[in-house]
Amino acid sequence: MTTLTATGLALGLAPKVASAPRALVRLCSQSQRQLLGLRLGRLYGFGIGLSYGLLALAGPAEADVAGRLWARCLVTASWVAGVGALSLSSDLGARDDAQGISGLSRLRGFGETALERARLIAGALRLTITVLVPGLLVCAALAARLRTLPGALTALFLCALTVPYALLVGGVLASLARACHHLLPGRGRWLLAAAVLGPWLVAAGTGAPVPSIPAAFSWVLSQAVRSLH
DSSP states (O other): OOHHHHHHHHHHHHHHHHHOHHHHHHHHHHHHTTOHHHHHHHHHHHHHHHHHHHHHHHSOOOHHHHHHHHHHHHHHHHHHHHHHHHHHTSOHHHHHHHHTHHHHHHHTTOOHHHHHHHHHHHHHHHHHHHHHHHHHHHHHHHHHHHOSHHHHHHHHHHHHHHHHHHHHHHHHHHHHHHHHHHHSTTOHHHHHHHHHHHHHHHHHHHOOOOOOHHHHHHHHHHHHHHTTO
């Protein structure tokens, strides 16, 4: 997005920004659409949902298999969301300054604190969608494959679980990404990668129960699948 385009968008939203903070979130969201990690997240998220949806349609019509396939899909989508989080750990403030968003925010009475909060919320929502879309696609495919009332209830249950899980992933990763940027400006991506992958790699290499964010997400999904029994 060029500076002229961003400025035009900002001016168009200016009256709404003044009256509703969510318009500031929307403005930040439009700016973040151009981040490479989030662009890849949109593309790969849809591809993951389509791939696992096809597997669901071709697989056995069993609730246990459906639950494991759903969990595997969300695990993969969560890693893709992690790639998007790397983009959120960059210097978004400098991008907003160059695009005129920071100036518009100040003009309409919003300080840096409000703008940073909007960046966080916008990023969390985009990461949430990265996980939510493939999860819902798989749930739709499972409903079509099971074709029974219990099967439909299983698909509906998994669909209901997809929403809070996607919100959890989006909120945690976006918050961690922005925290890493502020803790280590200019090296936020490296800090985020170390915080997420470091403990996970240690646990994978040693077999020790080292707490990690990927392990926590996997635990949440395993509990969700277990609740199907």
